[in-house]
Amino acid sequence: MELKEYFPMWDRLSAAEQNTLLAASDKRFYKKGQIVHSGLKDCTGLFLVRSGQLRAYIISDEGREITIYRLLSRDICLLSASCIMQSIQFDITIEAEKDTEAWLIAAEAYKSVMQESAPLANYTNEIMASRFSEVMWLMEQIMWNSFDCRLASFLLEESALEGGTTLKITHEIIANHLGTAREVVTRMLRYFQNEGMVKLSRGTVELADINALQKLKDK
Numbered sequence: 001m002e003l004k005e006y007f008p009m010w011d012r013l014s015a016a017e018q019n020t021l022l023a024a025s026d027k028r029f030y031k032k033g034q035i036v037h038s039g040l041k042d043c044t045g046l047f048l049v050r051s052g053q054l055r056a057y058i059i060s061d062e063g064r065e066i067t068i069y070r071l072l073s074r075d076i077c078l079l080s081a082s083c084i085m086q087s088i089q090f091d092i093t094i095e096a097e098k099d100t101e102a103w104l105i106a107a108e109a110y111k112s113v114m115q116e117s118a119p120l121a122n123y124t125n126e127i128m129a130s131r132f133s134e135v136m137w138l139m140e141q142i143m144w145n146s147f148d149c150r151l152a153s154f155l156l157e158e159s160a161l162e163g164g165t166t167l168k169i170t171h172e173i174i175a176n177h178l179g180t181a182r183e184v185v186t187r188m189l190r191y192f193q194n195e196g197m198v199k200l201s202r203g204t205v206e207l208a209d210i211n212a213l214q215k216l217k218d219k
Contacts, residue, residue: 003103006048006076009119017113017120024109030054030096036080037094043083045107049075052100053161056080056092057176066142066179068092069134070161078128084111142179150178151188152216155198155207165207174205 003025004010010018027050030036036054037044047054054071056079071077071094078084079092084107114121141150154177158167171189175182189205192198197213199206207213 001050001074003048003105006074006103007120007123009123012119013113013117017117020109020113021105024106026104026106028102028104030100030102032096032099034096035093036096036100037092039091039093043107044080044104046081046103046105046110047071047077047094048103048105049073049077050101050103052096052102053098054100054102055095055097055177057095058092060179064179064181065093065176066138067177068138069131070097072161076127078124079131081105081107081110083107084114147178147180147184148188148191149217149219151185151192152197152213154178155205156210156213156217159207159210165210167205167207168203169205170203 003022004018007013013021028036030052036047049071051073054075054077055067056069056071056077057065057067059065077094080094114124141153145153151174154174155167158169159165171185172182174189175185178185189198189200192213193200195212197207197209197216199208
């Protein structure tokens, strides 16, 4: 996938602007589990995912993690280059959840083109607004939805991402995604198992009753 395919307004950029972005772009490969961006001091640049999967998350002062969004093929991550956006300070960590290939555009080069190109600036603002909408949706889920609903939603989302009902995932990883303690996840999964919604084994959660999980998610 070529760089221009990520930008629907590519043809509205001048040749010089296109060349600046191309020259500042580097193809990167990340192994599963690798941290590719860490915190405000790491203004890495823009990630444009070609294949694989990245996870963006925040860490509390106590060291607890919570996933704010995932990045899949064709997705763009701007918050890894939040230094290019005036008055935006967002301290996130990005980890490769799967082996991932991505374009990385240097932050300063992107910023220089964005300052000259209204179409690129508008598109950048659209992406940023979309990401913040996802963060606000997450906050609403945490504030207003019970944990059993959030866990059911996560399991269904994970099933859709993996393309199957058997999830190779630990209780610790689920806890990191949902911003809670492993023990909380374990108790709720055991409840789900008693209700026939899942089957548990070491390092695996099998979704046994999709309809029941969906009803729980939607309640």
